[in-house]
Amino acid sequence: MRRVNKNERVRIALTLNGRKLSAEAEPRMLLCDFIRHALGATGTHVGCEHGICGSCTVLIDGVAGRSCLTLAIQAEGRDIRTVESLAAPDGALNPLQQAFRNNHALQCGFCTPGILMSFTDYLARNPHPSEGEIREVLSGHLCRCTGYAGIVRAVEEVASSSAPARAGEGDHP
Amino acid sequence: MKPRPFDYARPDTVEEALALLAEYGDEARVLAGGQSLVPMLNLRLIEPGVLIDISRLAALDVIRDLGDTIEIGAAVTQNTLMAWPQLKQKLPLVAAALPFVGHFQTRNKGTVCGSIAHADPSSELPLALAVLGGTVVLRSKRGERVLAAEAFQQDMLTTARAPDELIVAARFPVVEGKGVAFDEVARRHGDFAIVAVAAIADGRGAALLGVGGMAGRPLVRAIDGNDGAAIPAWAEELEGYEDLHATAALRRDLLCNLGLAVVAEAIRCAA
Numbered sequence: 163m164r165r166v167n168k169n170e171r172v173r174i175a176l177t178l179n180g181r182k183l184s185a186e187a188e189p190r191m192l193l194c195d196f197i198r199h200a201l202g203a204t205g206t207h208v209g210c211e212h213g214i215c216g217s218c219t220v221l222i223d224g225v226a227g228r229s230c231l232t233l234a235i236q237a238e239g240r241d242i243r244t245v246e247s248l249a250a251p252d253g254a255l256n257p258l259q260q261a262f263r264n265n266h267a268l269q270c271g272f273c274t275p276g277i278l279m280s281f282t283d284y285l286a287r288n289p290h291p292s293e294g295e296i297r298e299v300l301s302g303h304l305c306r307c308t309g310y311a312g313i314v315r316a317v318e319e320v321a322s323s324s325a326p327a328r329a330g331e332g333d334h335p
Numbered sequence: 336m337k338p339r340p341f342d343y344a345r346p347d348t349v350e351e352a353l354a355l356l357a358e359y360g361d362e363a364r365v366l367a368g369g370q371s372l373v374p375m376l377n378l379r380l381i382e383p384g385v386l387i388d389i390s391r392l393a394a395l396d397v398i399r400d401l402g403d404t405i406e407i408g409a410a411v412t413q414n415t416l417m418a419w420p421q422l423k424q425k426l427p428l429v430a431a432a433l434p435f436v437g438h439f440q441t442r443n444k445g446t447v448c449g450s451i452a453h454a455d456p457s458s459e460l461p462l463a464l465a466v467l468g469g470t471v472v473l474r475s476k477r478g479e480r481v482l483a484a485e486a487f488q489q490d491m492l493t494t495a496r497a498p499d500e501l502i503v504a505a506r507f508p509v510v511e512g513k514g515v516a517f518d519e520v521a522r523r524h525g526d527f528a529i530v531a532v533a534a535i536a537d538g539r540g541a542a543l544l545g546v547g548g549m550a551g552r553p554l555v556r557a558i559d560g561n562d563g564a565a566i567p568a569w570a571e572e573l574e575g576y577e578d579l580h581a582t583a584a585l586r587r588d589l590l591c592n593l594g595l596a597v598v599a600e601a602i603r604c605a606a
Contacts, residue, residue, distance in 0.1 A: 192337065226443055231374065283443075
C-alpha cells in the first residue's frame with residue numbers, strides 16, 4: 163500500500179512523452195502543476211482548475227483526461243502524453259496539428275493543447291467521426307476566441323484524409 | 336485554486352481500503368475517478384484528512400452479469416460502461432443516460448459508482464438507478480449491506496453511506512419487454528441538468544417516470560401514460576425550486592414537457 167502524509171514530499175516517477183522522469187511532490191500536487199512546474203513541460207495549459215475548460219487535457223495511459231482533476235501521485239507509474247509529443251523531433255507538425263494550422267483552428271492557442279490531446283485519443287477510437295460526434299467531443303473544451311467552426315473543420319479534414327489514423331500515430335505504440 | 340493538504344493512501348486490496356475507512360472514518364474521502372471530488376478539493380469546498388484512492392483496485396474494475404441485474408464495480412469508468420458491448424441490450428436506459436453524463440474527457444475518468452456516491456440531485460446515473468429500482472452495495476469491516484437506490488440517496492449530496500463504508504458496486508436491474516427513454520435540459524451539453532427525466536413503460540401505457548432536479552434527490556412515480564393530466568399534477572405537487580439556473584416554474588414546465596415526451600417514447604419503444 164502506498165501511504166504518504168500530507169506535508170511529506172515523495173518522489174513520483176512516471177513516463178512523460180516516452181521519457182522516464184521523476185520529481186518530488188506532496189500528495190496535494192495536481193498532475194498539471196507537476197508536469198509544468200516539476201517536470202518543466204509547459205505545453206499543457208491550466209485554465210479553470212476544476213475540470214470545465216479542458217485546456218489541461220492530457221493522455222493518461224492513452225486516455226484523454228483532465229490533468230487538473232488528477233493528482234500527480236495518482237499518475238505514478240503511468241504513461242503521460244502531452245502536446246509536446248505530437249510534432250516530430252524536427253518540429254514537423256503531425257496531421258492533426260497541420261489541419262489545425264490549415265483551418266485557422268486556433269487564435270490565441272491557449273485551449274489548443276487540450277483539444278489536440280482529446281482528439282488524439284478520440285480519433286484513435288473513432289477515425290471517421292461525424293460532425294455531430296466531433297462537436298460532442300469538443301463540448302468538453304472552452305475556446306474563448308470562439309474558434310469552434312475552424313476546429314470542427316480541422317478535425318473533419320483529418321478524419322476524411324486517406325490516412326485518418328495518423329492523427330494518433332506515435333501515441334499508441 | 337489548489338487543494339489544502341491531505342494524506343494519501345492507495346490500498347492494494349479492498350480489505351486494506353476498508354481498514355483505512357475504519358481507521359479514519361469521516362476524515363476520509365474515497366477517490367475513484369475524481370471528476371466530482373477533485374473540483375471540490377480544488378475549490379476548497381471540502382478539506383478531507385485523507386484520500387483513499389481505489390482507482391487501481393482491479394477487484395472493483397469489473398462489470399458482472401448476474402442475470403437479472405448487472406453489477407458495476409466501483410472502479411468502472413463511465414466510458415468503460417459505455418463501451419460494454421451488451422449495454423444497449425441489457426441496460427438500454429443507462430445507455431440512453433450515459434451520453435448526458437459530463438463530457439467524453441470526464442467520462443474517461445469518472446466512475447459510475449462515483450456519480451452515485453456524489454448524489455447530485457440532477458445527476459443522470461442516480462436517476463437511472465432510482466427508476467430501474469437498482470441497489471447500492473456497501474461494504475465495511477462490519478460486513479456488507481445492500482441498499483435500494485431510494486434508501487441510499489437521501490438528499491442533495493447526502494447518502495446513507497456510513498463513514499466506514501465503501502461503495503463497492505451498484506446493481507442495475509435488467510428490464511425486459513419494456514421501452515425506455517431519457518432526456519434532459521442543461522445550459523450546455525454535458526453541464527449539470529436543470530431537469531432530467533427517465534421513463535420505463537409497457538406497450539399499454541403503464542409507466543414509471545423518474546425526475547432529477549426537482550428536489551434534493553431523484554423521485555420516481557407510477558404514471559398512466561394515457562392520462563395527460565398525471566404529469567402536470569405531479570409537477571404541481573413537487574413545486575420544484577429556484578436557483579441561479581432556473582425558476583421553480585421553469586422546472587415544472589420542463590418536467591411536464593420532457594416527462595410527457597419520454598413517457599410517450601418509452602411506450603412507443605415497448606410496442
